[in-house]
Amino acid sequence: MPVPPPAQPVFRFAPSPNGLLHLGHALSAIINHDMAGAMGGRFLLRIEDIDRTRCRPEFEAAIFEDLAWLGLIWEQPVRRQSDHLDLYAAALERLRTMGLVYPSVMTRGEIKTAVAAHEASGQAWPRDPDGTPLYPGRERELTASEQADLVAGGCPHAWRLDVAKAVGRLAEPLLWRETGAGPAGETGPIAADPRAWGDVVLSRSDAPSSYHLSVVVDDALQGITHVVRGRDLYHATSIHRLLQRLLDLPEPVYHHHRLILGPDGRKLSKSNGDTGIAAFRVAGRSPAELRAMIVEAA
Known part of the structure; x- marks a missing residue:
């Protein structure tokens, strides 16, 4: 299935709606969004929802809310794997x-x-x-x-x-x-x-x-x-x-970024109940404060 090369750089953030996004997700989304902007490229959001036993509509809605609160803008429509x-x-x-x-x-x-x-x-x-x-x-x-x-x-x-x-x-x-x-x-x-x-x-x-x-x-x-x-x-x-x-x-270019680790040295995980982005929003933190926190933690 050969695909013609795009006219400009294209980036994507592709979370799974099986839990709330945490600081690690925020870091990855922000890096993708900011790199796309710096290169005059496009930023896409993809929902990886193949696992229908764990993926839920409320988590997908939370993804949109969290990313919008962070000030990120993505192209529409959003691609969902379950549709393909x-x-x-x-x-x-x-x-x-x-x-x-x-x-x-x-x-x-x-x-x-x-x-x-x-x-x-x-x-x-x-x-x-x-x-x-x-x-x-x-x-x-x-x-x-x-x-x-x-x-x-x-x-x-x-x-x-x-x-x-x-x-x-x-x-x-x-x-x-x-x-x-x-x-x-x-x-x-x-x-x-x-x-x-x-x-x-x-x-x-x-x-x-x-x-x-x-x-x-x-x-x-x-x-x-x-x-x-x-x-x-x-x-x-x-x-x-x-x-x-x-x-x-x-073949795309690959860029692997640092991880945000928890107090015990492990990477953050939805399954471990690590604090979600929404919790910081509810606590009154601003998107700018969250960005600063990510830079400090990563």
């Missing part, structure tokens, strides 16, 4: 016809048991950059007919990318241009290492598309030229670059 599931399905089907995906049926408990048994022998099980054990990939070795039978049997399954096979198709080194900084201050041309992630999920029975697949499709179709996001997603760029190459999608 057919596009992600088409991208998955393209990878399937290339023979690069396979159905996986192992549960988290089965994976945990397999990893524990392996490590009990004294050998470490490989883990991805986030520390999660790589998927065993047993179904990868099945024939196409056996994989089809697995799916036809009605067993809950996910579709995973055969990363090693996909990397083997590449004719040129896989790189990305980094204008921010990685965990160790890396910048400039960065060598991607998608193998470090193992066979990532692209779709599940309860979710029609994974973050990895939908984000590269959306960025391409929206003409995003600059992906500006937190350093916690730095390593995921390797998988995104691989998917872009496989699907003939344009």
Whole structure:
């Protein structure tokens, strides 16, 4: 799905409406908004709401309210991933016809048991950059007919990318241009290492598309030229670059910014109940005060 290059820089902020935005989200939104303004570019807002079990309308409304209070202005209409599931399905089907995906049926408990048994022998099980054990990939070795039978049997399954096979198709080194900084201050041309992630999920029975697949499709179709996001997603760029190459999608510039950490040194999280932007507004803080707080905390 080749997309013509845009006439000007295009940035986006893409939150999920599964909780209230916190200071870390405010930092990312402000950086995107301000970089777009400084470069004479466009600033888009995208709602990543594929997970229908956790995403709620009230959280989406809160996102709009919080960003408007911060003084940010974005283009209309806002893109919602839930409106474009057919596009992600088409991208998955393209990878399937290339023979690069396979159905996986192992549960988290089965994976945990397999990893524990392996490590009990004294050998470490490989883990991805986030520390999660790589998927065993047993179904990868099945024939196409056996994989089809697995799916036809009605067993809950996910579709995973055969990363090693996909990397083997590449004719040129896989790189990305980094204008921010990685965990160790890396910048400039960065060598991607998608193998470090193992066979990532692209779709599940309860979710029609994974973050990895939908984000590269959306960025391409929206003409995003600059992906500006937190350093916690730095390593995921390797998988995104691989998917872009496989699907003939344009390559954006990447800029990974610093994170705001809590008192205990961990990054802020919705699931941990970290204070939302709305709480500062209700407490009488001004957008200018919040900006100053972000600069101090980051």
